[in-house]
Amino acid sequence: KVQHSSAIKKKKGRRYCCGYPISIFFIVVNEFCERFSYYGMRAVLVLYFRYFLLWDDDLATSIYHAFVALCYLTPILGAIIADSWLGKFKTIIYLSIVYAIGQVTMAISTIHDITDANRDGTPDNFTFHIALSMLGLILIALGTGGIKPCVAAFGGDQFQEHQSRQLNTFFSVFYLCINAGSLLSTLITPLKSVASTLMVFIAGSGMYVKTDPEGNIMWSVCKCIGFAIKNRFRHRSSSYPKREHWMDWANEKYDKLLIAQIKMVLKVLFLYIPLPMFWTLFDQKGSRWTLQATTMSGDFVSILISTVNPILILTLVPIMDRLIFPLIQKCGLNFSPLKRMTVGMLFAAMAFVSAALVQIEIDKTLPNFPSSSESQLKVVNTYSTTLNVTISPNEHLLIESFGSSADYVTFDHQDITVSLNTNPVITKAFSLIKGGRQTLIIPSDPTVMRDFVLRHGEQWCEFSRKFGFGASYTFLIPSTVFSDDCESITEVEDMKPNSVHMALQIPQYFLITTGEVMFSVTGLQFSYSQAPKNMKSVLQAGWLCTNAVGNIIVLIVAELGKLPKQWAEYLLFASLLVAVSIIFSIMAYFYTYIDPAEIEAQVRKEQGLEPEEMEKETLEMEEKDEDQKNEQGVKQTKI
Numbered sequence: 001k002v003q004h005s006s007a008i009k010k011k012k013g014r015r016y017c018c019g020y021p022i023s024i025f026f027i028v029v030n031e032f033c034e035r036f037s038y039y040g041m042r043a044v045l046v047l048y049f050r051y052f053l054l055w056d057d058d059l060a061t062s063i064y065h066a067f068v069a070l071c072y073l074t075p076i077l078g079a080i081i082a083d084s085w086l087g088k089f090k091t092i093i094y095l096s097i098v099y100a101i102g103q104v105t106m107a108i109s110t111i112h113d114i115t116d117a118n119r120d121g122t123p124d125n126f127t128f129h130i131a132l133s134m135l136g137l138i139l140i141a142l143g144t145g146g147i148k149p150c151v152a153a154f155g156g157d158q159f160q161e162h163q164s165r166q167l168n169t170f171f172s173v174f175y176l177c178i179n180a181g182s183l184l185s186t187l188i189t190p191l192k193s194v195a196s197t198l199m200v201f202i203a204g205s206g207m208y209v210k211t212d213p214e215g216n217i218m219w220s221v222c223k224c225i226g227f228a229i230k231n232r233f234r235h236r237s238s239s240y241p242k243r244e245h246w247m248d249w250a251n252e253k254y255d256k257l258l259i260a261q262i263k264m265v266l267k268v269l270f271l272y273i274p275l276p277m278f279w280t281l282f283d284q285k286g287s288r289w290t291l292q293a294t295t296m297s298g299d300f301v302s303i304l305i306s307t308v309n310p311i312l313i314l315t316l317v318p319i320m321d322r323l324i325f326p327l328i329q330k331c332g333l334n335f336s337p338l339k340r341m342t343v344g345m346l347f348a349a350m351a352f353v354s355a356a357l358v359q360i361e362i363d364k365t366l367p368n369f370p371s372s373s374e375s376q377l378k379v380v381n382t383y384s385t386t387l388n389v390t391i392s393p394n395e396h397l398l399i400e401s402f403g404s405s406a407d408y409v410t411f412d413h414q415d416i417t418v419s420l421n422t423n424p425v426i427t428k429a430f431s432l433i434k435g436g437r438q439t440l441i442i443p444s445d446p447t448v449m450r451d452f453v454l455r456h457g458e459q460w461c462e463f464s465r466k467f468g469f470g471a472s473y474t475f476l477i478p479s480t481v482f483s484d485d486c487e488s489i490t491e492v493e494d495m496k497p498n499s500v501h502m503a504l505q506i507p508q509y510f511l512i513t514t515g516e517v518m519f520s521v522t523g524l525q526f527s528y529s530q531a532p533k534n535m536k537s538v539l540q541a542g543w544l545c546t547n548a549v550g551n552i553i554v555l556i557v558a559e560l561g562k563l564p565k566q567w568a569e570y571l572l573f574a575s576l577l578v579a580v581s582i583i584f585s586i587m588a589y590f591y592t593y594i595d596p597a598e599i600e601a602q603v604r605k606e607q608g609l610e611p612e613e614m615e616k617e618t619l620e621m622e623e624k625d626e627d628q629k630n631e632q633g634v635k636q637t638k639i
């Protein structure tokens with residue numbers, strides 16, 4: 001009773017603007033700042049692994065997904081801390097501090113000067129940078145993941161039961177803010193944003209509806225489920241009458257209300273089983289698709305590509321919410337949340353088919369590297385005349401002065417003899433590296449070798465070219481280079497620049513983002529609406545865990561599956577998602593939507609708790625009146 005009246009006081013302190021609690025503003029801005037920081041760092045993470053720590057594509061992809069998986073596993077920890085100990089408000093504050101420390105650690109790990117004693121631009125002690133960045137990433141995962149289930153549920157807590165329309169709009173706006181933060185982070189440095197996150201959140205402190213932690217709800221749930229299973233096993237003989245639900249075997253020891261709440265949560269968690277597959281595909285945007293972009297051409301488009309997902313979210317969420325979904329409803333079709341999620345999955349599968357098609361185009365333009373038993377050789381001629389080069393036994397090349405062979409010549413043996421039609425004829429034997437690419441440079445005078453030094457002091461010349469993405473060159477620098485202002489430097493193209501334009505990735509981004517709007521925004525709302533009041537954070541954590549499992553699947557498939565062709569891997573993922581979406585649609589068909597508050601009220605009534613319920617209803621009626629007055633006040637002010 002005492003607790004209840006304190007809740008009354010807190011609820012009566014709510015302030016509204018246009019029918020929405022003002023506290024929501026602080027929560028939404030807090031989420032904006034937090035995502036700004038998170039995505040700003042995540043956008044360059046794979047590139048940091050690849051080009052700073054010099055990891056290969058597979059290791060960079062694996063560690064990236066392990067980090068994302070950790071970010072979406074830690075919500076369980078956040079939900080436990082919030083529900084059983086600190087409450088959502090304090091959990092968000094404390095874990096934000098951990099998060100900020102993680103970001104600073106990560107930032108320090110990227111300063112190569114710390115270990116670059118010989119000042120050659122690369123770190124000398126990679127172990128130090130790796131250890132520091134891993135520590136930073138773990139702290140960030142703890143921070144971001146820990147506060148994530150609390151923020152969404154805390155936002156939902158600010159609304160009352162009769163405000164379901166506003167609640168749905170809140171989740172859409174919440175999602176918009178996530179993506180506005182993500183969009184801006186790609187354009188502006190994200191370092192200061194964790195501090196802003198904290199300040200904005202604390203600024204709203206006096207206006208929040210803060211529900212007290214209700215004890216370790218996860219622990220109670222586990223104990224209750226454990227007891228039900230044990231009790232069922234003890235009464236396995238057919239002489240005992242069956243019970244409607246296996247959780248009813250906990251009736252002997254546990255509160256009916258808790259059992260009813262667990263049944264609701266389990267029903268939703270069961271439905272979540274196929275969902276990780278969506279995230280498996282979705283989160284490859286940040287790894288495989290980013291690496292795919294590095295094999296494509298386009299300058300400014302690279303910025304567009306990294307911002308296309310949040311830009312599309314910002315446009316598609318309002319279009320879907322205000323136009324497409326109401327239009328579908330007007331046509332008499334029941335586009336229920338679970339149907340939307342299924343369609344979202346199919347869109348993600350189509351995005352991967354599109355990625356596979358782009359990959360096939362890229363593969364056509366990629367250089368043909370030698371297999372492990374082959375060797376490749378390019379010949380560059382810096383001699384004063386055109387030369388006839390014969391490579392034993394039957395390769396004949398005509399190479400102009402200061403020119404090169406058109407491409408690498410592939411040999412299935414390593415020992416070769418090169419002959420030049422000079423006077424006298426020069427013949428030399430070489431042993432090539434297996435599986436490697438080499439360049440043979442014929443000096444300007446084959447009998448005399450000269451060294452050329454380009455100085456930057458007294459004598460210098462500027463050589464500037466626009467180099468294509470992904471290309472590789474050899475430069476031939478003659479001794480006269482300073483007298484003719486670098487004009488005599490000749491460029492030999494070893495590897496052609498990427499020629500498939502990054503704009504081709506836009507369709508796959510469009511498809512996956514359309515899928516995301518249908519799947520993720522709906523899933524977020526669904527998880528909140530189908531959870532009992534005291535388990536909102538728990539179910540948010542469960543929802544986020546589907547993302548963690550999705551990223552673990554990428555790790556497994558990328559590591560074990562190792563398909564020789566990238567496009568085949570894309571198609572494999574697309575087919576897996578189609579199969580999973582069929583299973584999900586069958587499961588969704590048998591799911592009946594519930595109103596947790598109604599079920600809880602019914603159980604309370606059965607337990608003889610009506611008086612308290614009635615008191616609550618009276619309170620809510622009073623508040624509803626107060627809200628209406630508030631809303632009217634706003635309207636009158638507008639008039």
Ligand SMILES: NCC(=O)N[C@@H](CCC(N)=O)C(=O)O
Nearest residue numbers: 178179309310313520544547
């Ligand atoms: N466009 C990416 C995005 O909005 N991601 C969300 C949702 C992730 C999730 N598992 O729900 C985010 O919160 O970062």
